[in-house]
Amino acid sequence: MAPAAEKDLISHVQLSEPMKLPPGTSLHTFQTFIDRVIQCCGAENVSIISKCDKLVDGHYMNPCKGHDMHAIYDRDYFLASAVICPRDVPEVQMLMRLCNEFEVPAWPFSIGRNTGYGGAAPRVSGSVCLDLGRHMNRVLDVNVEGAFALVEPGVTFFDLHEYLEEHDLRKHVWLDVPDLGGGSIIGNAVERGVGYTPYGDHWMMHCGLEIVLPNGELVRTGMGALPDPTIPAAEGLRPDQQPGNRCWQLFNYGFGPYNDGIFTQSSLGIVVKMGIWLMPNPGGYQAYMITLPRDNDLAAAMDIIRPLRMQMVLQNVPTLRHILLDAAVHGPKSSYTAKSEPLDDADLDEIAKKLDLGRWNFYGAVYGPEPIRSVLLSVIKTSFLSIPGSRFFLPEDRHEPNSVLRTRANTLQGIPSVDELKWVDWLPNGAHLFFSPITKISGADAEAQYAITKKRCTEAGLDFIGTFVVGMREMHHIVCIVFDREDPKSRTKAHWLIRTLVDDCAKHGWGEYRTHLALMDQIANTYNFNDGAQMKLNEQIKNALDPKGILAPGKNGIWPKGYNKATWVI
Amino acid sequence: MAPAAEKDLISHVQLSEPMKLPPGTSLHTFQTFIDRVIQCCGAENVSIISKCDKLVDGHYMNPCKGHDMHAIYDRDYFLASAVICPRDVPEVQMLMRLCNEFEVPAWPFSIGRNTGYGGAAPRVSGSVCLDLGRHMNRVLDVNVEGAFALVEPGVTFFDLHEYLEEHDLRKHVWLDVPDLGGGSIIGNAVERGVGYTPYGDHWMMHCGLEIVLPNGELVRTGMGALPDPTIPAAEGLRPDQQPGNRCWQLFNYGFGPYNDGIFTQSSLGIVVKMGIWLMPNPGGYQAYMITLPRDNDLAAAMDIIRPLRMQMVLQNVPTLRHILLDAAVHGPKSSYTAKSEPLDDADLDEIAKKLDLGRWNFYGAVYGPEPIRSVLLSVIKTSFLSIPGSRFFLPEDRHEPNSVLRTRANTLQGIPSVDELKWVDWLPNGAHLFFSPITKISGADAEAQYAITKKRCTEAGLDFIGTFVVGMREMHHIVCIVFDREDPKSRTKAHWLIRTLVDDCAKHGWGEYRTHLALMDQIANTYNFNDGAQMKLNEQIKNALDPKGILAPGKNGIWPKGYNKATWVI
Ligand SMILES: Cc1cc2nc3c(=O)[nH]c(=O)nc-3n(C[C@H](O)[C@H](O)[C@H](O)COP(=O)(O)OP(=O)(O)OC[C@H]3O[C@@H](n4cnc5c(N)ncnc54)[C@H](O)[C@@H]3O)c2cc1C
Ligand SMILES: Cc1cc2nc3c(=O)[nH]c(=O)nc-3n(C[C@H](O)[C@H](O)[C@H](O)COP(=O)(O)OP(=O)(O)OC[C@H]3O[C@@H](n4cnc5c(N)ncnc54)[C@H](O)[C@@H]3O)c2cc1C
Incomplete structure (x- = not known):
């Protein structure tokens, strides 16, 4: 009966007209889709971001789920139509099938604390966000003998x-953590995030995935593809419930093409389980800090770091931090100065003096029994202390509140915290963007990249805040662009700054390892060797696995064939 | 004119009628194809394996190029129609285009010393083999500061x-080598082969690829996708000649999906350049051997190895070798016994005594300055010498000719040799097949896997010869099935043995990491979680990147859509 149907529709509209519809989707189709989603996941697990809602950022401990908490455009520029919290793997599979049926794009995230890189927002407004971590948050296994864990997306x-x-397992195994502990182990690893113990390359240390493909199929990679008939059976268990092969978390490659990598920074699948290697308790540990007094000690330090890191004398992923990163952890800009313009050398010297730190501060740790540690430490000390004025500190040497060294002494042994969140408040209404180019570990390169980024920060009227995160043979230079999210001018400056830096760095042959939604197209376009051959390859695979382009369209610059790329890129 | 054309055809037939044509290709089409190939690569770089040829195996130093030197079927079972040696990257690209045009399958190899896994033979008879290493064999770069090399396929x-x-660079950097030095660095890494220094996982240690896709496109992966405009220009240089980004060999992941893994054990592309990390000279080195007297010391040793390896006290990829592997290096079976049946415990004890070795022999090395080495060595000694009767040797303690420890003292510091080739001659006309399942590093698992493999070897009338190669958290158990290639019965036994072992091990949840052409289908089929979901994914990608299925059809069990899988699998 028409009137009844219309009434239904009206009540729906009232309940759920979203602020943004999925592209090309009518309100009616959207609502039919949402009805089906509700049948799948339960009404309590579906929330429409409706026309009447106010977009509230929340805060790190309680982040918003449909937009970017640290938006650099308006909050509704990257905005979900709805947030859906599947309760288990079959629901994720069903959601993929529904998205295909209705041609509605979906953007999965595990926790949504991806600040500086887009938070929980989708690239295409009107996408449904899949909040995987809400319900799927079990630690499925911690295996001491094999030193690994198997986790679901919601495990932070x-x-x-x-x-x-x-x-009471830390006596056996340690975790590796990034600066903040609130992120998802899966979310961080699939974005190829980093931590600071010897196991800091999270992607390298993953082992075995379970993935829902865009067509809803469920795949286990590596040895996970091999059933183990000796494991007490699993009569009637769904595939996702079946116990994994005993080597699933021990050996990554399996047999045939090693596919795991294509599911990172990608729109090819939803990771619903992941193995991660834990570090055997090394039987001894010592964190330390070395302060370097002058701006141009950067170059000397880098040339000391390179050989030591490659030799594994520096066993962990150490960081060389600019004074303002540490200063910002201790207090906002206003606590140091009344200036609004960028600080100059004299200001920085004064802050360093006040905090008893260097212009650059190096944080590392040694691992192992005492005799090993003392050999390593003596090499490290001798090497760095050749820089005039440099000083060596142990955590117990530092007595200030919120000592960064004391925090890092935890981080570098895998004990998570949120202490470092404080630097985001350097400016009022503090928000941030990460600019993160890859560089050779060398004095000349570090100096050149620092000079360029610092110059542009100054032009933007912003302070340079940054850190060099030292991998095996390269550094992730992490420039923390802090801005005032309630001040449109500040946002514009930050946005101008990062766009300019991407171009500047591309001219030097430097590219970024990861980025914010707003920069994905620009950066993807710098990786354009041989007429964009890599992008063509990425698009071919994307279109094969997701012909309707429903999973995370636009992620990392990859647009499915149904999208007119020219009109979508920003 | 018909007669002239016919004459042409006849002269061609005489010159080049191959023993096997590509499937579905007429002789005429094949010859037109070969004409075009000759125009591309020059006649001197094309050789047809003609009806009149005798298939000669050659030997390791001079291997045959169109069939398996260690064939377990008849020599012509896996046989190329022709071997083509492209001179450069554009020729490889052109060959891919020609193969597509004529729908002729191509099987690339770098050197063709892949014995035990199929040698230089193609999976589909009649394929053209591409001998990449013949001309493309330059060391393009060795960078000491970054500790890496960039090589072409033919670099062994x-x-x-x-x-x-x-x-004079070994004072700065060391290579990692497998047991034999004649393989291709690229060929070994893309098959995910292993060596024995701390850099033994060759795939893990690769950094950056240049690949020709099945459609002839040229891609650089990782940071290689980012041009570096600061490098002195490259006016008019072809893409493959352009200098790479300075971070290409420093950082693997680049931006967006990390694609490298899909080009291993795969039929998705031809690797024409690869970066490989070198190990900084550790500043000190000591190889050693520990002999274990009894068969059942295996279990105890494994439970000692696991924690030491995970803690990196065992820094390298050590091996625990069965007595017969070492014995076979010293001489053929006939030099020890007149028996033809498998040796029993008493025989093995006698051989061990004669060689002054254990039933199992553990080979490792410590790296670094003296104080580090001596701490590590003392832990290693104390741990292993808890096994009654075990003994510790340094290379200088061994005086026999062809001492395995002396060879391994080279291998474990990256100095290549062919010494270990000798074990292949355990039987007359010695040939071999590798059976290589993945196992947990544990006494119970090693014992169980050893019992099963040994039992089946005995049933086949063959000696168990094997070694456990210890990775980070798993072992590659390498069973060396030696047979007499001129004795059809011996071949049949070897073939029966490996097929039986694949099934036996699958029943225990054990799968192989790599295999011979003849076993690819069977093993791929054991990795069948959730109704073969991984294979479906592999096929989807294969069909997208290679719609005509011209590149290495059947490799690792992946059959392109144009092949009727049911009729091809063996
Ligand atoms: C002060 C501060 C310090 C920081 N320090 C670090 C640091 O040291 N190292 C570091 O790496 N980062 C750092 N970050 C950035 C960020 O907080 C972390 O990377 C965090 O782990 C990312 O958020 P998340 O884990 O909630 O990921 P999510 O937001 O859940 O996921 C991020 C993205 O990954 C993809 N994704 C997530 N889950 C899945 C899935 N299951 N399947 C498929 N795709 C998925 C999606 O595209 C998603 O948008 C820092 C941030 C701040 C504010
Ligand atoms: C006594 C003995 C000991 C051995 N010990 C070891 C060992 O310690 N570790 C080990 O790993 N192996 C070992 N092997 C096996 C083998 O010798 C090596 O793995 C060898 O490196 C493989 O041969 P190759 O390098 O010539 O590869 P190739 O024959 O050139 O290639 C092997 C396969 O890889 C693929 N491929 C090669 N090049 C390319 C390319 N450029 N693009 C795309 N695909 C390509 C093809 O499928 C090809 O068939 C041993 C063999 C023997 C006989």
Whole structure:
């Protein structure tokens, strides 16, 4: 009956007209889709971001789920139509099938604390965001003998750490954590994020995935593709419930093409389980800091770091931090100065003096029994202390509140915190963007990249805040662009700054390892060797696995064939 | 004119009628194809394996190029129609285009010393084999500061080692080598082969690829996709000649999906350049051997190895070798016994006594300055020597000719040799097949896998010869099935043995990491979680990148859509 149907429709509209519809989707289709989603996941697990809602950022501990908490455009520029919280793997599979049926794009995230890189927002407004971590948050296994864990998307670094603590397992195995502990172990690894112990390259340390493909199929990679008939059976268990092969978390490659990498920084699948290697408790540990007094000590330090890191004398992923990163952890800009313009050398010297730190500060740790540690430490000390004025500190040497060294002494042994979140408040209404180019570990390169980024920061009227995160043979130079999210001018400056830096760096042959939604097209376009051959390859694979382009369209600059790329890129 | 055309055809037939034509290709089409290939690569770089040829195996130093030197079927079972040696990257691209045009399958190899896994033979008879290493064999770069090399397919471990020696670079960087030095660095890495220094996982240690896709497109992966405008220009240089980004060999992941893995054990592309990390000279080195007297010391040793390896006290990829592997290096079976049946415990004890070795022999090395080495060695000694009767040897303790420890003291510091080739001659007309399942590093698992493989070897009337190669958290158990290639019965037994072992091991949840052409289908089929979901994914990608299925059809069990899989699998 028409009137009844219309009434239904009206009540729906009232309940759920979203602020943004998926592209090309009518309100009616959207609502039919949402009805089907509700049948799948339950109404309590579906929330429409409706026309009447106010977009509230929340804060790190309680982040918003449909837009970017640190938006650099308006909050509704990257905005979900709805947030859906699937309760298990079959629901994720069903959601992929529904998205295909209705041609509605979906943007999966695990926790949504991806600040500086887009937070929980989708690239295409009107996408449905899939909040995987809300319900799928079990630590499925911690295996001490094999030193690994198997986790679901919602397991944060804090969660796994607490699990280890509760079960008294840290005497056997340590976790690797990024600066903040609230992120998802899966979310961070699939974005190829980094931490600071010897296991800092999270992607390298993953082992085995379970993935829902855009067509809804469920795949286990590596040895996970091999059933183990000796494991007590699993009569009637769904595939995702079946116990994994005993080597699934021990050996990554399996047999045939090694596919795992294509599921990172990608729109080819939803990772629903991941193995991660834990570091065997090294039987001894010592964190330290070395302060370097002068701006141009950067170059000398880098040329000391390179050989030591490659030799594994520097066993962990150490960082060389600019004074303002540490200063910002201790207090906002206003606590140091009344200036609004960027600080100059004299200001920085004064701050360094006040905090008893260097212009650059190096944080590392040694691992192992005492005799090993002392050999390593003596090499490290001798090498760095050749820089005039440099000083060596142990955590117990520092007595200031919120000592960065004391925080890092935890981080570098895998104990998570949120202490470093404080630097985001350098400016009022502090928000941030990460600019993160890859560089050779060398004095000349570090100096050149620092000069360029610092110059542009100054032109933008912003302070340079940054750190060099030292991998095996390269550095992730992480420039923390802090802005005032309530001040449109500040946002514009930050946005101008990062766009300019991407171009500047491309001219030097430097590219970024990861980026914010707003920069994905620009950066993808710098990786354009041989007429964009890599992008063509990426698009071919994308179109084959997701012909309707429903999973994370636009992610990392990859646009499915149904999207007119020219009109979508920004 | 018909008669002239016919004459042409006849002269061609005489010159070049191949023993096997590509499937579905007429002789006429094949000859037109070969004409076009000759126009591309020059007649001197094309050889037809003609009806009149005798298939000669050659030997390791001079291997045959169109069939398997260690064939387990008849020599012509896996046989190329022709071998083509492209001279450069554009020729490889052109060959891909020609193969597409004529729908002729191509099987690329770098050197063709892949014995035990199929040698230089193609999976589909009649394929053209592309001998990449013949001309494309330059060491393009050895960078000491970044500790890496950039190589072409034809660069063998010997070649790069000699390059390091000639340029006096071993004081700065070491290579990692497998047991034999004659393989291709690229060919070995893309098959995910292993060596024995701390850099033994060759695929993990690769950094950056240049690849020709099946459609002839040229891609650089990782940072290689980012041009570097600061490098002195390259006016008019072809894409493959352009200097790479300075971070190409420093950082693997680049931006967006990390694609490299899909080009391993795969039929998705031809690798024409690869970066490989070299190990900084550790500043000290000591190889050693620990002999274990009894068969069942295996379990105890494994449970000692696991924690030491995970802690990196065992820094390298060590091996625990069965007595017969070492014995076979010292001499053929006939030099020990007149028996033809498998040796029993008493025989093995006698051989061990004669060689002054254990039933199992553990080979490792420590790296670094003296104080580090001595701490590590003392832990290693104390741990292993808890096994009654075990003994510790340094290379200088061994005085026999062809001492395995002395060879391994070279291998474990990256100095290549062919010494270990000798075990292949355990039987007359010695040939071999590798059976290589992945196992957990544990006494119970090693014991179980050893029992099963040994039992089946005995049933086949063959001796168990094997070694456990210890990775980070798993072992590659390499069973060396030696047979007499001129004795059809011996071949049949070897073939029966490996097929049976694949099934046996699958029943225990054990799968192989790599295999011979003849076993690819069977093994791929064991990785069948969730109704073969991984294979479906592999096929989707294969069909997208290679719609005509011209590149290495059937490799690792992946059949392109144009092939009727049911009729092709063996
Ligand atoms: C002060 C500060 C310090 C920081 N320090 C670090 C640091 O040291 N190292 C570091 O790496 N980062 C750092 N970050 C950035 C960020 O907080 C972390 O990377 C965080 O882990 C990312 O958020 P998340 O884990 O909630 O990921 P999510 O937001 O859940 O996911 C991020 C993205 O990954 C993809 N994704 C997530 N889950 C899945 C899935 N299951 N399947 C498929 N795709 C998926 C999606 O594209 C998603 O948008 C820092 C941020 C701040 C504010
Ligand atoms: C006594 C003995 C000991 C051995 N010990 C070891 C060992 O310690 N470790 C080990 O790993 N192996 C070992 N092997 C096996 C083998 O010798 C090596 O793996 C060898 O490196 C493989 O041969 P190759 O390098 O010539 O590869 P190739 O024959 O050139 O290539 C092998 C396969 O890889 C693929 N491929 C090669 N090049 C390319 C390319 N450029 N693009 C795309 N695909 C390509 C093709 O499928 C090809 O068939 C041993 C063999 C013997 C006989």
